[in-house]
Amino acid sequence: MVDQLEQLLTQLETLRTHAVEELSPINTSAELDEWDTRYLGRNRGELKNLSSVMPKLSKEDRPVVGQKINAVKAVLERQLKEKREELKARELMLALERERIDVTLPGRTIPAGRVHPISRAIAEVSNIFLKMGFSVLQGYEVEDDYHNFQALNIPVDHPARDMQDTFWVEPGQILLRTQTSPMQIRTMEQSQPPVRVIVPGKVYRNEDIDATHEAVFHQIEGLLIDEHCTMADLKGCLERFAHEMFGPDRRLRFRSSYFPFTEPSAEVDISCGLCNGKGCRSCKYSGWLEVLGSGMVHPKVLRKVGYDPEKYRGFAFGIGVERIAMLKYDVGEIRLFSGNDLRFLRQL
Numbered sequence: 001m002v003d004q005l006e007q008l009l010t011q012l013e014t015l016r017t018h019a020v021e022e023l024s025p026i027n028t029s030a031e032l033d034e035w036d037t038r039y040l041g042r043n044r045g046e047l048k049n050l051s052s053v054m055p056k057l058s059k060e061d062r063p064v065v066g067q068k069i070n071a072v073k074a075v076l077e078r079q080l081k082e083k084r085e086e087l088k089a090r091e092l093m094l095a096l097e098r099e100r101i102d103v104t105l106p107g108r109t110i111p112a113g114r115v116h117p118i119s120r121a122i123a124e125v126s127n128i129f130l131k132m133g134f135s136v137l138q139g140y141e142v143e144d145d146y147h148n149f150q151a152l153n154i155p156v157d158h159p160a161r162d163m164q165d166t167f168w169v170e171p172g173q174i175l176l177r178t179q180t181s182p183m184q185i186r187t188m189e190q191s192q193p194p195v196r197v198i199v200p201g202k203v204y205r206n207e208d209i210d211a212t213h214e215a216v217f218h219q220i221e222g223l224l225i226d227e228h229c230t231m232a233d234l235k236g237c238l239e240r241f242a243h244e245m246f247g248p249d250r251r252l253r254f255r256s257s258y259f260p261f262t263e264p265s266a267e268v269d270i271s272c273g274l275c276n277g278k279g280c281r282s283c284k285y286s287g288w289l290e291v292l293g294s295g296m297v298h299p300k301v302l303r304k305v306g307y308d309p310e311k312y313r314g315f316a317f318g319i320g321v322e323r324i325a326m327l328k329y330d331v332g333e334i335r336l337f338s339g340n341d342l343r344f345l346r347q348l
């Protein structure tokens with residue numbers, strides 16, 4: 001019997017040593033749970049297995065073995081508890097590390113938008129004319145044939161229509177305006193002289209797109225009607241505009257031209273800012289850059305809106321906004337304006 005007792009005690013001791021050895025490398029709660037069931041498990045745990053011999057022991061041996069079992073059990077349970085706490089603390093640390101928020105990081109910058117160069121050019125031009133007493137109006141991008149062409153002295157089949165290849169909404173009747181000039185007519189239809197307006201906005205032409213042509217672009221129409229108005233007023237007004245916009249050193253050149261709704265008509269060039277008129281690559285060695293069309297409002301146009309051409313006269317002009325923006329901000333490619341490329345837009 002002594003043998004059996006000693007054997008049992010040794011087995012319990014070995015079990016304790018094994019269990020403690022196996023515990024130390026355990027890293028996860030799952031592994032620890034396995035260890036728990038394996039050694040301390042109530043059904044098939046190893047300690048339980050060894051305890052099952054108790055009823056077969058003698059009265060004297062029973063308390064000895066019982067004490068040993070309890071001692072081993074107490075050791076293992078204490079170690080289990082410590083290990084659980086250790087793992088819990090480690091898992092918490094890992095979670096904190098994973099979910100860490102670095103409050104010292106600078107915030108993300110919110111990208112600030114800015115005014116598009118075309119809008120900016122329109123604003124700059126508008127401000128200059130506002131100072132000269134003009135009002136700023138907006139027109140319709142969808143127009144009728146009468147206001148876009150006929151009332152401007154461009155009848156059906158007039159060859160001038162060929163210069164403005166049109167996007168039709170209803171062929172022959174409704175169109176996307178090819179110029180801002182129809183607002184000359186609408187303004188005069190709705191008011192009496194004196195008239196002083198500018199009209200910035202989009203225009204549409206069925207153009208082949210290249211470095212200087214777009215199918216959608218912008219114009220600023222200008223119109224002044226009064227009792228006393230001569231070509232000298234037109235020149236003075238546009239010179240003032242050019243000096244404010246591009247600087248006092250720039251000169252203007254009026255080149256005789258043709259527009260159906262003005263007589264006489266002139267295309268206006270500005271002296272090249274790079275070579276000061278001497279001629280360089282930028283101005284194609286001419287010394288001049290074309291900026292707008294203009295002229296004295298045709299008596300036929302005045303009559304169409306019910307103004308008496310004997311009493312009233314006026315001038316009109318049409319500025320190409322992209323052209324102005326290209327000159328002012330030194331942009332060599334018109335498509336950049338519609339491209340929405342932030343690398344370009346951020347520079348201005």
Ligand code: DAH
Pocket residue numbers: 178179180181221222259262292293294295315316317318319
């Ligand atoms: N509407 C003309 C065009 O798009 C530009 C123009 C020329 C407007 C002369 C005018 C003007 O008001 O007087 O080609």
